Amino acid sequence: MAPLTPRLVVPIDVKKKPWEQKVRLHNRWHPDIPPVADVTEGELFRVEMVDWTGGRVRDDDSADDIKFLDLTITHYLSGPLRIVDAEGVPASPGDLLAVEICNLGPLPGDEWGYTGIFERENGGGFLTDHFPSARKAIWYFEGIYAYSPQIPGVRFPGLTHPGIVGTAPSVELLNIWNERERKLIETGHESLKLCEVLHQRPLANLPTSDNCLLGKIQEGTAEWQKIANEAARTIPGRENGGNCDIKNLSRGSKVYLPVFVEGANLSTGDMHFSQGDGEVSFCGAIEMSGFLELKCEIIRGGMKEYLTPVGPTALHVNPIFEIGPVEPRFSEWLVFEGISVDESGKQHFLDASVAYKRAVLNAIEYLSRFGYSKEQVYLLLSCCPCEGRISGIVDAPNAVATLAIPTAIFDQVSCNSPTNCFLDILKDVHFIYCCAFFHVLNKNRRTRL
Template identity: 30%
Template structure:
């Protein structure tokens, strides 16, 4: 099976279906992306808080790509199998004025530079106080080009993906994205070493990453109208989840969309009536606030444990 690569300089700063692809591949092939951190290289392991004041905001959250996948057509689904995500040996977390859930209460910039132990897969938040953060690397940005013409900021999430900032999209997980243009035009970036649900201050452990993914066109998932994903098993959480997401400017509407999509998924894949599926969502599903700071849109996920389906393969 062919393995391709996309370099750091092969990036763009908007979701735009007019951007020429940097790579053409066949469905089912694997691509490794060498991605800078979300600052686009403006911050380094030697940066100080003064660097936050000097950030050029128009250069933030670049994504590597786009990649054209042969056979992808509007209405299809792109299956993205995340094979591996490797961090650098450093990262940063910052308070950026105007960003974050409490940006009005924390108006001053702040910066923390992390030393990442890649062998041990952790980073100390404060070694003296015994606060240790396990790594769970993932790409914050993962998406395909929108069908609507024009340039759309990489800062918010969209129904075609984008800045999902969802911590469950780590190695071993699978993401499903609705395709709106020929070739899909897939891009990825914004490496994270670890993050909590919601990313409340607006940044995670931001770090350059090398992400390897397999890209497969699916013709059999018409119910994927916004990102869906399947989590990977981990030692700390052996359960696997199937998740539907809602992306909207209103949290309640995003939540409603996530539930509607799960109901449709359960009907197609598990042959449940809409009433049965709605009740199952209530007794077994967990609504999670995956991303709440990259305005104007929120990402709300409904996560359903796969173990409840005892007849499933």
């Protein structure tokens, strides 16, 4: 008998707001957010989701929606889902939940996405000190490919993935999160900086009831108020998985998530059509609405057997990710290096963040020679399938990071004459020797943000 069509457990209507959906969404982590459905181990099921902003970013040329976006909404998630075995026994704390991604993609009729640079005063990004103003690129999908009117001459296959897959924390783990992040905020401003710009961004985002959505729990009730003041924000990845933004978690991938509460309470969201390693502009993937088709397996006692705590309690573990067999194939790459020396010439000690920042800046400077604005390149490196690496972390004082860009993403369109081509072959002998596959953008058809 042919397998059944995946059961739809969380439907989405993109014309409705997140709080108007038939199955209520949530945008916080808390053990008391009730599950919206039960899913049986081994069952193939489908989860649909809004984009992470719940439709607040529009398909137009203005970046005002990015500039003024209220980040207290982050992120709208579908779930939680209670996972049970064939006998109806739920997953238990200490188990491991294996979540297999069988299929995924954009929602039919909503095949577009966006990449943004946040305003410095509203979250900023990895290169806030260089790009303080909001920008936006819209991407349209043609099957597996994406192209953008705001960044012409580029077309690439997307490695589509969910930015967030996670289980609910226990009360104890939630308290650990809130305590350590609150302590960071209270003590870190005097001593901590990341690439010399951390003072422009919050060190962490503590619980707030502003724009809090808690699924089935009715806003304004005493229960809602208590949970809203305790629930963790979804912005960072943590022990439960969450917002890890691992671009290779696509078709055929498996995620092994620790279980902290009865039923696991699995949630997912923040779908990306494509993303570069690091998602450097913060709103850096191609954000979209989408769907996942999943299967789950409960590994009884799996946390103790397969995960080794690194921290003061048995809860200080992290998921394991198994990359699937389906991804775009690229044979030619241009690789940019960065070291732990910042733009002022200051030496840092084995700072991989500074090194990666320099690699990204080097790539931006180079590609901007070919007719793109630096803002266009910054957006592109956030969402195209580029590969980031920590190449060296032991040779004091310089960590070495690299950023590899697949050259095939630059669309080599055909043309009748060199003067009408959007991409013209680069004539400079030195650059031909270094990278013969790059092309100069025709100045008459240059598009800037």
